[in-house]
């Protein structure tokens with residue numbers, strides 16, 4: 001299994017997932033700055049020219065959430081995903097999809113200083129709604145599925161941890177700060193985020 005990665009990128013989150021699972025993989029460092037994501041060879045893997053990308057035999061998976069979900073399902077015995085038919089799967093999907101479809105575009109709009117847009121049409125609504133949703137969705141204790149840590153924590157929590165680290169979330173609530181700290185206490189988080197370039 002090949003994981004296309006750079007320590008100063010979102011691929012740190014998929015590396016975290018691989019580390020949680022203890023999965024052997026080949027780490028292929030892609031230099032984003034020098035245009036390695038624009039080569040024909042890399043675009044054949046991901047036409048978006050983005051990392052992370054995971055190649056598992058004939059299977060190519062891109063997008064952070066998709067890679068984390070794929071890995072959790074590939075190793076069900078590790079317990080990072082609720083069983084496919086279980087009711088918990090609904091909550092699990094919600095946390096997997098929310099960061100990429102809603103939170104990330106909101107952070108981008110916020111960083112760009114965009115304010116003049118149709119809030120009822122754009123998927124992220126506005127900053128206030130997103131922040132209220134983050135506060136409502138962040139678990140007060142343990143993890144998003146209760147005592148079971150899952151890929152949903154890697155994706156949702158990974159986005160929150162990055163948002164706090166890079167100042168996109170200036171004043172996280174106590175609950176968000178405590179959840180991020182619980183994530184950071186995990187050995188796999190520390191191992192996967194230890195590269196000085198991160």
Ligand SMILES: N[C@@H](CCC(=O)N[C@@H](CS)C(=O)NCC(=O)O)C(=O)O
Pocket residue numbers: 008009010011032037038049050051052062063064065100
């Ligand atoms: N929606 C993508 C975003 C991936 C992304 O934007 N990756 C950045 C690094 S954090 C990248 O590869 N940039 C290189 C480029 O655009 O050439 C995901 O969730 O994986």
